[in-house]
Amino acid sequence: MEEGGVRRAPIFFMAVIIVMLVMSLAALILALVAYLTQNTIEYMNVILSVSAIALSVYLLIQMRRKPPSLGFETLKVSTVIKCVKCNYESVREFERGDYVLKEVGSCPKCSGTLHIYSIFREVKEREKTY
Amino acid sequence: MxxxxxxxxxxxxxxxxxxxxxxxxxxxxxxxxxxxxxxxRIQTTLMLREIEGSLVRLKAMRDRGRQMVISAIKEIGKPNEDPTARVDRLLEHVDIEPVSLDPTGIIRRLEHIIDVRDFRLKDEVRQMAPQADETQINNLTNVLEAALALNQIYKIVRHYYLMGKKTLSFYIILQIQMILPLIMRESEAFASALRAFMLGQPIGDGAGALVAARLMYGREKRLIAQDTVVSEIDLEGRKAYVIKAKGPGGNVGKPGEAIKQIIEGEEGRIALTIIIDAAQKLEGEKPGEVAEGVGVAIGGPGVDKYKVEEIAAKYKVPLSAVLIKEGIEDVVSTMRKEIVDGVEEAIERVKRLIRENTKEGDTVIIAGIGNTIGIAQ
Known part of the structure; x- marks a missing residue:
């Protein structure tokens, strides 16, 4: 399965959905015909066919949506560097070989030792109200 | 028309x-x-289709994981021969638990099996990656373990899927279908862990180790147990033994053994033992939330937990726990910012616990538990 690609729908399910769509459209037309000829509204037919149309359209969209991720995506990871003496702090992208408490040179402000204070990734989540 | x-x-x-x-x-x-x-029958077929979809994803994860292990070993270890066959053999590795019919001494036997397993895996990695240093060997072992877990999960789900298909038993299929979302979450966590382990990034499980690392930074350290370091520091006017696994390679160390040795060395004169660890949050709780409790907050198979409980009960040493909450998907993937913030709060909680529960001049133990990958000391 290709990551990031569009999912291919199974032929059988596609056929079932298309048959359902055609039948519900036919049912809707029948309801319309009945209304035009006999001036009666077949509520049951209308409700069933409209919901079947909605369901088949939804299923078709679902089948074409992007597949869920496998978890191998490259994440944006940040490295925070701090001076042990003053309050100097800088943030850069994570580089291979970084680890927390690694000494990475001297402070441009006070010439104190700079060390990696933390390494983290940021995740954006929707605020929950409950 | x-x-x-x-x-x-x-x-x-x-x-x-x-x-x-x-x-x-x-x-x-x-x-x-x-x-x-x-x-x-229709429901069974639909459930089988759902399992099949997940199985395809699990297979993709397993294959990708295997490929990542092989490429990491080739890249870091510069092996003389192709490691593929050896990696494939290791991915089928199984651990056999000790017999529990006679539970006497089961912890000692379990510890022995865990030690042998760790030694065997590291030794295999060392042979496959001759150019790798100790930190890289530990990280590669972690990568291998994550790939192994993905392989095991894939094979178990495939077993139930094929068994369900063969027997068309509604209940066999139902069992696996019901827990499938949890299995997928766990598998995605392992998939994400592979990258973190390969790059040597700190993971969520290392929250406890990060607390200890911050406390012992710049102080003298010594090895107290296998892959475990201790540092004596002065904290709030108390003498504190700070324990963590030896980093920055992927290690969990033997915190149980370290705590046992310190308590015995001090003949039980320990005013308080504080254990800091990552804990699984409940749905709805925020990652990085800090909670306090009593008891031994050490996960895993239970060997370290048992050792600490035994020695603490013998000398009547009070046990406190500081927990940093995180989701299952955060435990083995790169540490989230919220967890780093939680670490800062946990340090303050540790200081408060010491101030409130001990007197100046007392001796305390602070143990930061977890995989210390990407965290030095």
């Missing part, structure tokens, strides 16, 4: 409309009968 057909249809006699109505009635009745008779 469609409009013409509609107009023709409108002009059809009422008898023809009735026939169409009957056909539709018949279709509905037939559909009802089919669902009534074959309902469970």
């Amino acid at each position: 469609f409009t013409e057909a509609l107009l023709v249809s409108v002009q059809q006699p009422a008898v023809q409309q009735d026939v169409m109505g009957w056909i539709f009635q018949l279709i509905w009745i037939l559909a009802f009968i089919v669902i009534w008779i074959y309902g469970q």
Whole structure:
């Protein structure tokens, strides 16, 4: 399965959905015909066919949506560097070989030792109200 | 054309409309009968399809994981021969638990098996990656373990899927289908862990180790147990032994053994033992939330937990726990910012616990538990 690609729908399910769509459209037309000829509204037919149309359209969209991720995506990871003496702090992208408490040179402000204070990734989540 | 057909249809006699109505009635009745008779069979088929979809994803994860292990070993270890066959053999590695019919001494036996397993895996990695240093060997072992877990999960799900397909047993299929979302979450966590382990990034499980690392930074350290370091520091006027696994390679160390040795060395004169660890949050809780409790907050197979409980009960040493909450998907993936913030709060909680529960001049133990990958000391 290709990551990031569009999912291919199974032929059988596609056929079932298309048959359902055609039948519900036919049912809707029948309801319309009945209304035009006999001036009666077949509520049951209308409700069933409209919901079947909605369901088949939804299923078709679902089948074409992007597949869920496998978890191998490259994440944006940040490295925070701090001076042990003053309050100097800088943030850069994570580089291979970084680890927390690694000494990475001297402070441009006070010439104190700079060390990696933390390494983290940021995740954006929707605020929950409950 | 469609409009013409509609107009023709409108002009059809009422008898023809009735026939169409009957056909539709018949279709509905037939559909009802089919669902009534074959309902469970249809449901079973649908569930099998859902499992099959997840199985395809699990296979993709397993294959990608295997490939990542091989490429990491080739890149870091510069092996003389192709490690593929050896990696494939290791991915089938199984651990056999000790017999529990006679539980006497089971912890000692379990510890022995865990030690042998760790040694064997590291030794295999060392042979496959001769150019790798100790930190890289530990990280590669972690990568291998994550790939192994993905392989095991894939094979178990495949077993239930094929068994369900073969027997068409609703209940076999139902079992696996019900826990499938949890299995997928766990598998995605392992997939994400592979990258973190390969790059040597700190993971969520290392929250406890990060607390200890911050406390012991710049102080003298010594090895107290296998892959475990201790540092004596002055904290809030108390003498504190700070323990963590030796980093920055992927290690969990032997915190239980370290705590046991310190308590015995001090002949039980320990005013408080504080254990800091990552804990699984409940849905709805925020990652990085800090909670306090009593007891031994050490996960894993239970060997370290048992050792600490035993020695603490013997000398009546009070046990406190500081927990940093995180989701299952955060435990083995790169540490989230919220967890780093939680670490800062946990340090403050540790200081408060010491101030409130001990006197100046007392001796305390602070143990930061977890995989210390990407965290030095």
